[in-house]
Amino acid sequence: MEINPTLFPVVAALLVDGAGRLLVQQRPPGKMMAGLWEFPGGKIEPGETPEAALARELGEELGIQVAVADLTPLTFASDALGTRHLILLLYRCDSWIGEPEPLHASTIRWVTVDDLRALDMPPADLPLLGAIEQSLRHRGGAQ
Numbered sequence: 595m596e597i598n599p600t601l602f603p604v605v606a607a608l609l610v611d612g613a614g615r616l617l618v619q620q621r622p623p624g625k626m627m628a629g630l631w632e633f634p635g636g637k638i639e640p641g642e643t644p645e646a647a648l649a650r651e652l653g654e655e656l657g658i659q660v661a662v663a664d665l666t667p668l669t670f671a672s673d674a675l676g677t678r679h680l681i682l683l684l685y686r687c688d689s690w691i692g693e694p695e696p697l698h699a700s701t702i703r704w705v706t707v708d709d710l711r712a713l714d715m716p717p718a719d720l721p722l723l724g725a726i727e728q729s730l731r732h733r734g735g736a737q
């Protein structure tokens with residue numbers, strides 16, 4: 595099967611803490627979409643499964659250890675991004691080892707869904723908010 599070269603698959607995590615808050619990180623200066631708030635994650639390397647890529651990115655970006663089995667598919671976004679087309683796969687994760695630190699981001703924040711709506715996020719993330727809200731209602735989380 596031929597792969598569509600314009601597709602840009604990215605994985606990201608909705609980390610939910612014991613109080614039901616969500617982790618967001620701010621993209622650093624000099625990067626595309628600098629200053630916007632996003633979910634931690636990144637590109638899938640050749641040969642990686644999406645889940646392995648996300649566990650790796652969470653280690654690199656936040657210094658936490660996540661088991662692939664603790665990543666549950668939540669929803670996805672599909673949006674034009676420059677000349678490519680972003681497919682953003684969002685996983686929920688309620689369990690990890692370590693204290694998240696902003697190793698790549700300018701800063702990280704724990705927020706509620708309402709806080710999230712007030713933050714500037716990449717355009718692809720905005721349609722994710724409804725499914726995030728629903729997931730928190732069903733499985734626990736701050737509203």
Ligand SMILES: Nc1nc2c([nH]c(=O)n2[C@H]2C[C@H](O)[C@@H](COP(=O)(O)OP(=O)(O)OP(=O)(O)O)O2)c(=O)[nH]1
Nearest residue numbers: 604606625626632633634635636637682716718719
């Ligand atoms: N991690 C993450 N990326 C997102 C979100 N929303 C969104 O549009 N993106 C985009 C921004 C980037 O183009 C891409 C993520 O890839 P990345 O963070 O590894 O890429 P990058 O260009 O920022 O960094 P680099 O690895 O090239 O240095 O997906 C989100 O919520 N989380």
